[in-house]
Amino acid sequence: MKIITVANQKGGCGKTTTAINLAACLGKKEQRVLLLDLDPQGHSSLGFGVFNEDARDLYDVLTGEIKLEDIILPNVFTGVDVAPATKMLAAAEHLPVRSDERDIQLEKHLASIRERYDYIVIDCPPSMGLLCFNALTAADLVLIPIEMSLFGMHGIDRMYEIIHQLGERHGRDIPIRVLPTLVDSRTRLCRQFLHEVGERFADDVLSVMVQFTVRLKEAVRQGVPIIAYDPTSTVAVQYDRLANELMSALQENVVAVGKTEAESESEARPRLTAMKRVFExxxxxxxxxxxxxxxxxxxxxxxxxxxxxxxxxxxxxxxxxxxxxxxxxxxxxxxxxxxxxxxxxxxxxxxxxxxxxxxxxxxxxxxxxxxxxxxxxxxxxxxx
Ligand SMILES: Nc1ncnc2c1ncn2[C@@H]1O[C@H](COP(=O)(O)OP(=O)(O)OP(=O)(O)O)[C@@H](O)[C@H]1O
Ligand SMILES: [Mg+2]
The missing domain is CATH 2.60.40.10 (Immunoglobulins)
Incomplete structure (x- = not known):
């Protein structure tokens, strides 16, 4: 089981849209997926059409009242279960916990459902609170969607720092991948931002990006992922490629064997900058x-x-x-x-x-x- 945490403290950069569509694409590829909504706004649950403000959520799990498996809504989409969130979850930030266990509570609860899933996708809230720290600590990979706008890159260096510190504290490396979102490459400004992202985050930038399209908003309104709403759209293909890229990134982390000769050779060569790969x-x-x-x-x-x-x-x-x-x-x-x-x-x-x-x-x-x-x-x- 692999945990992909989708995080960025900047609001509205496409975390939830990415979490929903990534989960759906992984599910379509016959992976067993849990989408864990960590945002008290409950938008991931909403995006799959299963929001219910009376639902029990992770708050009840963290207080020890019920088990994580008790809050899971099964089969909301092909291969995808959802652990929903409600505004109650905001109170979890203030629960009393032992200081040495503060950021590993979620990891401990997730351990109980390890066998049930191939991937757990966590949708973080737009703040760096306790919930987010827990999700970052549990991650096998952190996916940072960055909106291609003026303030899109604000705070990302700090996030990198926090992720590295958490990794160090728990004795492991937490890989990061950066996903450019809301991309409108017809504008020169957006192309400049893309270039800057490539320069700053280099090989962490995925070669796929998600373009700006109203189809994604329409899909959310219908409570379905884009691969169900408009499966042949460019953005559906982009999310499918995102799922492929992350699956292979996570596989490489476990075993570095099975590469073709050409792949090993290309790794030995100087790597292209991320920006060049973006436009490959x-x-x-x-x-x-x-x-x-x-x-x-x-x-x-x-x-x-x-x-x-x-x-x-x-x-x-x-x-x-x-x-x-x-x-x-x-x-x-x-x-x-x-x-x-x-x-x-x-x-x-x-x-x-x-x-x-x-x-x-x-x-x-x-x-x-x-x-x-x-x-x-x-x-x-x-x-x-
Ligand atoms: N690629 C896109 N093209 C057009 N609209 C998008 C795209 N991605 C996201 N949006 C829209 O932008 C808004 C914010 O997206 P989303 O909710 O995914 O961001 P978020 O980072 O989860 O926000 P928050 O920080 O509030 O949790 C939503 O209305 C969503 O439909
Ligand atoms: Mg969100």
């Missing part, structure tokens, strides 16, 4: 050729399907002038292009759509989005 799906320049550059577009998640590429560089004629290669489950589209910005779309099994691996998109003024490909000048580095 969008572009990868391999070399010049008479002013044109060979551009490899890596498209994830579509191996085994018919994928064509059309864009402003080939008059929107599917696959004209494009070489296709499939490697390690990734579809590669290779084109020769002059430096500049291009718009493109993918045609997957005959259906036109944007590239889910690429967060850079612009409206195509007919109700959808075109993905944006930037081919940089040769003296600049871009991608792998």
């Amino acid at each position: 799906g969008a572009r990868s320049r391999l070399g010049g050729h008479g002013g044109k550059q060979k551009v490899v577009l890596r498209i994830y998640d579509f191996a085994g399907r018919d994928v064509k590429l059309a864009g402003s560089f080939n008059d929107w004629r599917p696959d004209q002038g494009v070489v296709t290669r499939t490697e390690n489950g990734i579809v590669e589209k290779i084109v020769m292009l002059m430096p500049g910005a291009y718009e493109y779309r993918l045609i997957v099994d005959g259906v036109w759509q944007e590239d889910p691996s690429n967060p850079e998109q612009v409206s195509n003024y007919s109700g959808g989005f075109n993905s944006v490909l930037q081919v940089e000048e040769e003296h600049e580095t871009a991608g792998a």
Whole structure:
């Protein structure tokens, strides 16, 4: 069993949205998941449509009145159980406890349900109180969603410090992953924030990010995760990739065996900065050729399907002038292009759509989005 704690003391950065959708994606992958709502606002319970202000919650567990398993609501979604929260939980911050047990109470209660789950996802409140300390101490991995806005990075250094101190106190390393959220990469400001996140948190930044979309708000209002509300949306694919990335990050923590030769080799090479990895799906320049550059577009998640590429560089004629290669489950589209910005779309099994691996998109003024490909000048580095 692995515990993923979703935390950031900044309010409204997408913790709950991430916890709900991550839990749902893990559940869909046949993992047994518990979503533990630690926020007295009860938003995780609300997002799965199971909020009840009279429900018993972790407060009653921490007072010793009932067991953790007694508050669990089973099967609220495929593979997902929820331990709900109500405003009573706020009182847990003030419960008398032995000082040496203050931040390990939750860990002790979770031990009793270890065998029942593959993953426990904890949604933290937007404050660094006792509940949050407990959730961080119990974590096998802390996921920090960072909103791509002016104050989004405020307080993150302090969080890093606290997590390291808790890890030290309990004699272990608590890995951290940073997830850019509410990403609107059409704005220059957002691209600057993304760059800054990449520079500051480097390899802790996940290669997936979650774009800003009203579909997520609509899904919450319906009390369902995005993979049920709009399973083919870009953001559903992004949360699915988040689940994959975290599953493999947590697996690597346990055993560092079973890597392919190519993977071990790539680890030996200097790593790309996080920012470059973020945009790996969008572009990868391999070399010049008479002013044109060979551009490899890596498209994830579509191996085994018919994928064509059309864009402003080939008059929107599917696959004209494009070489296709499939490697390690990734579809590669290779084109020769002059430096500049291009718009493109993918045609997957005959259906036109944007590239889910690429967060850079612009409206195509007919109700959808075109993905944006930037081919940089040769003296600049871009991608792998
Ligand atoms: N990617 C997104 N695109 C658009 N809206 C989003 C996105 N992620 C979250 N939101 C919306 O932003 C608001 C805050 O999100 P959420 O509740 O997940 O944040 P939070 O960090 O859990 O907040 P709190 O600190 O209050 O617990 C919600 O209305 C949610 O629907
Ligand atoms: Mg929340």
